[in-house]
Amino acid sequence: GAGVSQSPRYKVTKRGQDVALRCDPISGHVSLYWYRQALGQGPEFLTYFNYEAQQDKSGLPNDRFSAERPEGSISTLTIQRTEQRDSAMYRCASSPLPQASGGRGQETQYFGPGTRLLVL
Amino acid sequence: GQQVMQIPQYQHVQEGEDFTTYCNSSTTLSNIQWYKQRPGGHPVFLIQLVKSGEVKKQKRLTFQFGEAKKNSSLHITATQTTDVGTYFCAGRNAGGTSYGKLTFGQGTILTVHP
Numbered sequence: 001g002a003g004v005s006q007s008p009r010y011k012v013t014k015r016g017q018d019v020a021l022r023c024d025p026i027s028g029h030v031s032l033y034w035y036r037q038a039l040g041q042g043p044e045f046l047t048y049f050n051y052e053a054q055q056d057k058s059g060l061p062n063d064r065f066s067a068e069r070p071e072g073s074i075s076t077l078t079i080q081r082t083e084q085r086d087s088a089m090y091r092c093a094s095s096p097l098p099q100a101s102g103g104r105g106q107e108t109q110y111f112g113p114g115t116r117l118l119v120l
Numbered sequence: 121g122q123q124v125m126q127i128p129q130y131q132h133v134q135e136g137e138d139f140t141t142y143c144n145s146s147t148t149l150s151n152i153q154w155y156k157q158r159p160g161g162h163p164v165f166l167i168q169l170v171k172s173g174e175v176k177k178q179k180r181l182t183f184q185f186g187e188a189k190k191n192s193s194l195h196i197t198a199t200q201t202t203d204v205g206t207y208f209c210a211g212r213n214a215g216g217t218s219y220g221k222l223t224f225g226q227g228t229i230l231t232v233h234p
Contacts, residue, residue, distance in 0.1 A: 033222070041227070056221050093163075107168065108165045
């Protein structure tokens with residue numbers, strides 16, 4: 001597709017349920033990021049991948065959150081046993097370059113439209 | 121951990137006035153990026169600054185990276201209603217192994233009154 005796509009766009013779930021959020025990056029993009037954005041705040045880093053390898057998961061809030069990108073393309077962010085505090089906009093971004101260049105070169109991140117998660 | 125602070129949080133201007141937002145990092149940055157997010161939209165990349173003291177211009181927008189690579193600014197000359205949105209800076213740490221992690225500021229919300 002032309003841009004990063006995410007599904008579902010909206011998800012309402014009950015506390016305690018598991019949810020899986022999907023990100024389809026721009027074709028050929030090597031790096032994929034997950035962020036969480038609260039209303040009126042900047043995106044908060046969760047984790048990122050180069051190809052299929054998870055490079056940094058230091059931003060995942062706790063062990064209920066996990067992410068995978070098994071074939072180096074589509075990625076899934078899974079939240080187990082959801083809690084009300086998990087309600088937020090979850091954004092995915094992709095970048096054409098592997099994010100290990102030490103800051104050299106263009107590392108534009110292309111954001112998707114996000115998944116709005118509401119935990120009741 | 122690294123913190124990136126932006127001021128002001130809100131800025132209301134009359135169309136034609138100038139606007140500046142400032143970004144400060146608690147640590148030295150490898151590079152800094154700026155993004156714009158329109159209401160209801162997603163962040164869109166504007167520019168990346170890499171070198172100490174670097175200044176880049178895009179039409180009415182001027183971006184600066186501090187000499188110490190710990191602060192940055194975005195200046196808009198003669199604002200227009202199309203400039204409305206939230207402007208975020210996002211910094212990448214100079215040290216450590218996680219070059220990929222981008223830390224965003226909380227953003228400056230710009231409203232422009234016609």
